[in-house]
Amino acid sequence: MRAVDCVGALIRDEQHRVYLQRRTADRRLLPGIWDIVGGHLEAGETPEEALAREVEEETGWKVRDIVRTVADWEWEWEGRVRREVDYLVTVDGDLTRPRLEVGKHDASAWAGPGDLDLLMVNRTDGDRRLRDLVAHVVRTRFTDRLRLEPITGPNGVLPGHSADLVRMYADPWVARWYDGSWSPEEAAARAVEQQASWDRDSVGKWIAYERESGELAGRGGMSRIPAGTPTAEAIAALVGPEWTGLELGWALVESARGRGLATEIGRAGLDYAFTTLNASSVIALTEQVNTASQAVMMRLGMQYAGEIRAEGWAAGEPDVQPDAPFAVYVEVRT
Template structure:
């Protein structure tokens, strides 16, 4: 089953979709937040601004047959010079141009290969449209489901960085949680 992805990413009218996505308990846990209607609308506007500026952003994905929300995914561009971008660059090398692949799915869409499909679409966009030479994906070390998707996409483990997130056996977000960084090159 293929999700439908919009060619212009998250549009301002997608605020309710983002609100629903981030209300999903699994998604809310990894992002340590649920979004109010106002926050979701602001995030949708920010994503559109990212598309307008960088030709990069996340897509909203829908189930092809039912039209129901599946989630979001695609590319983001990390700002150079930030501590997390510097740590990633030290792992993957100077050919990395700041492109990060990511996805998040509502419960009804998980476990059916849609994250892998969204990831493949993002990589295809990065390498064919943006002419990227490398793309990374990262997640907390405890998020083995996302790491499995990264491996299915053919991404290679590049190493570990530390950032704010979830850690094994700790009930709260930590300032220095271990993150797994994966990379793929053209």
């Protein structure tokens, strides 16, 4: 692999927003676009040294911690290929007062889920890779033991999650509840669907990795049940009109079960719904026979709202049933 040419700093605040700055209109490379902090390595520098220098030069802040390497990718400009490594970092300094580097940047902003298209302003080539990279970081969450990444397909910067979805749905425990494993083609299609959901609604599932080992743990988070479907109407009849279709869910591979990880995913999902999306209510549902998931819902403080019927597993039946009983739990915040 070629040597690293440049580095990028994905500086994130406590609201999970990423810091952006606008390149001046007279810059030779990508004038007038919104960008992350970063630049080229100088002679003799390591990528980490260049990262610290660029952050201080462009913002006045100091790197406190490199949380993780997010991306290692290549891009081309005017016939030259550059290898870039991008890091999620925390910084020390007054985050309300960045010191813009004179002659290089003329504006700054903190980008949340609703601000991602700022990265396409003045982007005459239509290249979405930086936008998708920032979206990935804005939507990622960390719990005590898990890293929760928004499920996506490959986008030219990140490899996507279809291979891990194949692994996950090949797990016997997961396959049992979801009626079989996924082929690579189905997993790839589902990953693209999830990315579209994130982009359309700022809602989608995360894939969960254990922070210490990097091992796949499962998936979970929020999804939106389409309005007007029989399931949505049955749930709304139980929980009331303030519900906007948000559903919390999780699934763990067998090796991750029994350790409280589903509860960590659930708490992160509820926090995302109520803090980031400003939701008023969230439901979770599972077959009545799935007492383990119901126990998680109760640990999260969700309240039992009642029962609906939908396709799923039922007690004493060897196959999926068209009208299995499901328990519905709800969390309401005003």
